[in-house]
Amino acid sequence: MEVLDIARWQFGITTVYHFLMVPLTIGLSLLVAGMQTAWHRTGNPKYLAMTKFWGKLMLINFAMGVVTGIVQEFQFGMSWSEYSRFVGDVFGSLLAIEGLVAFFVESTFLGLWIFGWSRLSRRVHLACIWAASLATVASAYFILSANSWMQHPVGATLGPNGRPQLRSIGDLLTNSTVLAAFPHTMFGALAVAAALLVGVSVWHLARRKGTDTPVWRASVKLGGWVGVIAFAGVALTGDLQSKLMFEQQPMKMAAAEALCHTEKPAGFSIFAVGDVTRADCESVKSVTVPALLSFLANSDLNSEVKGVEDLVKIYKAKYGENYPNDPRMGSFAGKPIEYVPNLPVTYWGFRLMIGFGALAALASAAALWLTRRGRLPKGRWFVWAALGGIATPFLANSFGWIFTEMGRQPFVVVPNPSGVDGVWMYTAQAVSAISTTEALISLISLTTLYGVLAVVEFFLLRRYAMAGVAGVMPPKPEEPDEGENKKSDDVLAFAY
Amino acid sequence: MELATIWFVLIALLWFGYLFLEGFDFGVGMLLHVLGRDDTERRVMVNTIGPVWDGNEVWMIVAVGATFAAFPSWYASLLSGAFLPVLVILLALIGRGVAFEYRGKVDSARWRRNWDRVILLGSWLPPLGWGLVLTATVVGLPLNARGDLVGGPIALLRWETLLGALAVAGFSLVHGAVFTALKTEGEIRDCARRLALQVGPFALLPLAGLLGFSLLGGAIVLTLGALALWRLSIGREGQAFALLGGLAAAAIATLFGSLYPDVLPSTLDTAFSLTVANASASPYTLTVMTWVAGFGTPAVLAYQAWTYWVFRQRIGTRHIPAVHTP
Numbered sequence: 001m002e003v004l005d006i007a008r009w010q011f012g013i014t015t016v017y018h019f020l021m022v023p024l025t026i027g028l029s030l031l032v033a034g035m036q037t038a039w040h041r042t043g044n045p046k047y048l049a050m051t052k053f054w055g056k057l058m059l060i061n062f063a064m065g066v067v068t069g070i071v072q073e074f075q076f077g078m079s080w081s082e083y084s085r086f087v088g089d090v091f092g093s094l095l096a097i098e099g100l101v102a103f104f105v106e107s108t109f110l111g112l113w114i115f116g117w118s119r120l121s122r123r124v125h126l127a128c129i130w131a132a133s134l135a136t137v138a139s140a141y142f143i144l145s146a147n148s149w150m151q152h153p154v155g156a157t158l159g160p161n162g163r164p165q166l167r168s169i170g171d172l173l174t175n176s177t178v179l180a181a182f183p184h185t186m187f188g189a190l191a192v193a194a195a196l197l198v199g200v201s202v203w204h205l206a207r208r209k210g211t212d213t214p215v216w217r218a219s220v221k222l223g224g225w226v227g228v229i230a231f232a233g234v235a236l237t238g239d240l241q242s243k244l245m246f247e248q249q250p251m252k253m254a255a256a257e258a259l260c261h262t263e264k265p266a267g268f269s270i271f272a273v274g275d276v277t278r279a280d281c282e283s284v285k286s287v288t289v290p291a292l293l294s295f296l297a298n299s300d301l302n303s304e305v306k307g308v309e310d311l312v313k314i315y316k317a318k319y320g321e322n323y324p325n326d327p328r329m330g331s332f333a334g335k336p337i338e339y340v341p342n343l344p345v346t347y348w349g350f351r352l353m354i355g356f357g358a359l360a361a362l363a364s365a366a367a368l369w370l371t372r373r374g375r376l377p378k379g380r381w382f383v384w385a386a387l388g389g390i391a392t393p394f395l396a397n398s399f400g401w402i403f404t405e406m407g408r409q410p411f412v413v414v415p416n417p418s419g420v421d422g423v424w425m426y427t428a429q430a431v432s433a434i435s436t437t438e439a440l441i442s443l444i445s446l447t448t449l450y451g452v453l454a455v456v457e458f459f460l461l462r463r464y465a466m467a468g469v470a471g472v473m474p475p476k477p478e479e480p481d482e483g484e485n486k487k488s489d490d491v492l493a494f495a496y
Numbered sequence: 497m498e499l500a501t502i503w504f505v506l507i508a509l510l511w512f513g514y515l516f517l518e519g520f521d522f523g524v525g526m527l528l529h530v531l532g533r534d535d536t537e538r539r540v541m542v543n544t545i546g547p548v549w550d551g552n553e554v555w556m557i558v559a560v561g562a563t564f565a566a567f568p569s570w571y572a573s574l575l576s577g578a579f580l581p582v583l584v585i586l587l588a589l590i591g592r593g594v595a596f597e598y599r600g601k602v603d604s605a606r607w608r609r610n611w612d613r614v615i616l617l618g619s620w621l622p623p624l625g626w627g628l629v630l631t632a633t634v635v636g637l638p639l640n641a642r643g644d645l646v647g648g649p650i651a652l653l654r655w656e657t658l659l660g661a662l663a664v665a666g667f668s669l670v671h672g673a674v675f676t677a678l679k680t681e682g683e684i685r686d687c688a689r690r691l692a693l694q695v696g697p698f699a700l701l702p703l704a705g706l707l708g709f710s711l712l713g714g715a716i717v718l719t720l721g722a723l724a725l726w727r728l729s730i731g732r733e734g735q736a737f738a739l740l741g742g743l744a745a746a747a748i749a750t751l752f753g754s755l756y757p758d759v760l761p762s763t764l765d766t767a768f769s770l771t772v773a774n775a776s777a778s779p780y781t782l783t784v785m786t787w788v789a790g791f792g793t794p795a796v797l798a799y800q801a802w803t804y805w806v807f808r809q810r811i812g813t814r815h816i817p818a819v820h821t822p
Contacts, residue, residue, distance in 0.1 A: 063597035077575025088568020096565035099558035107550040433644040467822025
């Protein structure tokens with residue numbers, strides 16, 4: 001393997017892994033902030049128990065999200081130094097802003113929230129969880145702006161040194177791509193948290209033990225509604241995104257549809273039989289909904305959608321047939337450029353994303369129906385389905401990212417078809433001049449550590465989820481004697 | 497002053513903030529087993545930094561992020577050139593961050609013992625690594641015309657960079673001991689003070705040696721170090737802590753001052769050196785960043801200071817609640 005392949009595997013593995021933690025952190029921290037607000041306003045102990053229980057699961061996961069995020073910021077410089085030199089002026093600024101205005105707030109106020117129980121006034125303590133969770137949202141916005149710039153570079157011009165130069169930070173932050181990707185990602189994050197609420201609560205309700213039924217009932221309601229609404233949001237914003245993608249990265253969408261030849265009107269492929277790996281597509285038999293793709297692309301049932309073959313001709317004419325004959329390009333020097341992304345990955349990635357998202361919504365809706373008006377869920381199958389449902393939005397998110405990132409190959413910065421001349425970069429050009437050994441050591445050690453930590457996190461989440469409210473709220477201590485009163489007050493409300 | 501120079505100074509300040517703040521929480525981790533003889537004492541140690549270590553770590557994230565934005569070539573050459581040390585730092589920080597959160601989540605001696613080992617490694621390796629990497633950016637690396645390291649990872653190992661590793665680790669150790677003395681009560685506090693006084697002079701020696709090239713810098717560091725230990729010996733832990741902050745500031749100022757106007761010199765040919773002028777981002781990017789930093793930095797300082805105020809109470813074994821896990 002070459003450094004390029006290893007660095008790509010590392011980026012893919014670390015990013016998908018990081019993005020298992022992040023949506024849960026974002027979604028759960030917002031819901032926990034909401035639960036604590038409910039407790040603050042009503043004083044109902046049910047909401048306090050919810051805050052503590054779901055807050056604990058959030059924290060177990062938060063730690064992993066934070067530490068794996070550092071790797072993300074560093075590996076641009078470590079493994080992708082040519083990319084970093086090329087885009088630092090534009091891309092780097094978003095990362096720096098993310099750190100300065102989001103990470104500082106997030107980490108500081110989370111620390112205040114964790115340790116501030118009964119040390120801060122209730123109002124201030126509540127403000128801390130809101131500050132921390134809104135900072136995670138802001139952080140998502142900045143990093144998605146950076147990613148959207150790679151998908152659709154705006155607000156930059158080619159500078160005298162041959163590298164993009166930032167022209168307008170406002171354009172970066174209002175890139176049409178991020179305006180669609182941000183709500184899509186946020187709804188995706190809420191779907192993840194919602195599925196966890198539904199799955200764990202249904203499991204507890206079905207056991208019909210203990211005194212915490214109101215806690216689980218309120219959790220399943222909240223999770224169910226958030227899940228259903230999040231799916232609607234994901235679908236609407238996803239439609240918005242795909243329309244933009246047809247315009248900004250037509251090859252990605254053509255690949256996602258295994259649409260080989262330009263069609264007018266074009267049908268939407270639901271399911272393909274045969275070999276989608278070959279760009280000629282002659283072997284693919286696809287079950288399609290007539291004209292739907294035309295509608296998705298252009299809101300017009302009769303419009304033309306360009307297929308892979310025609311797009312390849314256009315890309316070759318615009319960006320050349322071969323990679324530059326530069327020794328830095330390694331084995332790619334002078335080779336023809338493959339403009340079609342990996343078809344099975346994009347085609348199936350797109351479908352798995354939508355499919356798992358729909359399953360998650362189905363589980364939420366079913367949970368709402370089966371627990372309506374005080375009913376308790378019956379039947380082991382439903383408990384298993386709800387527990388399995390926890391995984392579905394995670395899978396949908398992962399496949400969504402794999403689709404959107406693999407779909408932009410061979411570019412790391414995709415050319416903007418409607419402007420910004422010269423601002424694009426091939427992935428093969430972006431990699432660092434490090435040795436294969438260094439790259440391999442890094443890939444193996446990070447993957448191994450991530451693997452071990454995944455097991456630990458799963459074990460802890462499962463343990464705390466099963467233990468329920470009692471696991472996070474110690475039973476009230478015996479009333480202390482008068483004399484000891486002061487001393488017991490001294491004990492920290494929370495300590496590691 | 498030019499914007500690029502301002503950003504050079506700001507990045508130096510961010511590294512100071514990092515070494516000053518995370519320096520002490522590394523030190524607490526390094527001394528976990530020395531000062532914490534049983535689990536309750538170790539919990540006292542961990543809880544002195546519990547609410548703040550994550551916020552401290554962000555200083556590093558922002559220092560590196562600001563380098564990416566303000567000096568893309570510096571960021572790219574340093575992180576790819578120092579690939580393996582940076583990887584070790586990352587692996588250590590991943591384990592450490594998770595360990596703090598997870599060590600008390602299961603009530604088992606073996607579970608805690610394993611996470612304590614992770615904290616120990618995670619607290620020693622990053623200061624050693626950053627000492628090496630930051631010294632490497634000062635003394636330079638064999639960079640070719642494209643800004644890439646020539647000669648593989650071995651090229652990083654020079655006596656200066658190794659001394660730098662020891663310097664940052666030694667400083668963190670003393671700083672952590674002084675912080676423990678400042679934040680705890682009872683026996684841990686006495687132990688921490690004794691340890692800082694005994695080990696301090698030796699642990700600060702590599703730092704003084706590293707700054708040997710600058711008489712002024714070296715002298716200031718030695719003086720502040722001696723003052724800090726003196727104040728500590730008469731029980732003024734807060735002053736000792738602040739003086740160590742001054743020491744870190746003097747060290748960073750000396751190192752970055754000697755680096756300027758380079759940001760990462762090439763030891764092959766000075767023509768390949770990355771400088772404030774040739775490695776910086778465009779004026780517009782620097783302007784945007786300056787606005788963000790102008791509003792953001794005072795806010796960060798304010799709310800982080802408030803955090804330290806909220807958790808100003810000294811803690812001891814009697815403050816640690818009973819273990820409660822499912």
